[in-house]
Amino acid sequence: MAKQRIVRVDYRLIHGQVVAKWIKYHPVNRIIVADDELKNDDFMCDIYKLAAPGNEVEIVSVAELEETLNKKNDDVMIIFKDIRNAQRALENGVELVELNVGAVQTGKASQFVTSGVALTMEEFETLKQLDTQGLNVYIQPIPENEKITLESIANKIK
Template identity: 80%
Template sequence: MAKQKIVRVDYRLIHGQVVAKWIKYHPVKRIIVADDELKNDEFMCDIYKLAAPGNEVDIISIAELEETLNKKDDDVMIIFKDIKNAKLALNSGVKLIELNVGAVQNGKDSYFVTSGVALSKEEFKDLQEMQEKGLDIYVQPIPENEKLSLESIKNKIK
């Protein structure tokens, strides 16, 4: 079974910051992107795979995550496009080691909690529910930033 080194929410998925920073702090052999919509877009899958030279990249559906983790004994980074997908994976029984909320796209009902992270009340509620199930959740856009707890940002969600 794969060893999860970091589990991250980042709407940009695989990009320079992931490859240049996060993988240096959490060395992995494989990046797993769990996203039902992306899995069916062959062109974009190829683009994301090219964005991580030197790493194997699996782009899978949420339903395939458990099986994908079990297929190899290696170090992995899991990336979800949004909080909803992370919650779906957790609710389907996938054991996640943590959830790094790194980049959440700003929506019309979102509140900025720190640079690059804007959460709606619903997203914050989902994070709280996942945390109540025992998942370690923190907000940290880049490795050099301090990890922010949900408790420390709750006053920013009005």
């Protein structure tokens, strides 16, 4: 089974910050993107695979994540497009080592909790539920920043 070095929510998926920063702080052999919609878009899959030279990139559905983790003994980064997909993975029985919340797509009901990270009340409640169930959930837009706990941002969500 693969060793999860970092599990991240980032709607941008694989981009410069992931390649230039995150995998330098958490070296991996493979990046796994778990997203049902992207899995069915061959063109975008090719684009994301080209975005991380020197790393194997697999794009799988959320339902395929556990099988993908089990097929190799290597170091991986898992990226979810949104909080709901991370929750679905857990509901499917995938054991995640942590959940780093980075860039979450903003909407009308979103409120910034720190620079670059905005959450809706529903997303915050989902994260609290996951944290209560024993998953280490924290917010950290870039690796140089300190990890931010859910408790420390609770008063910013209304």
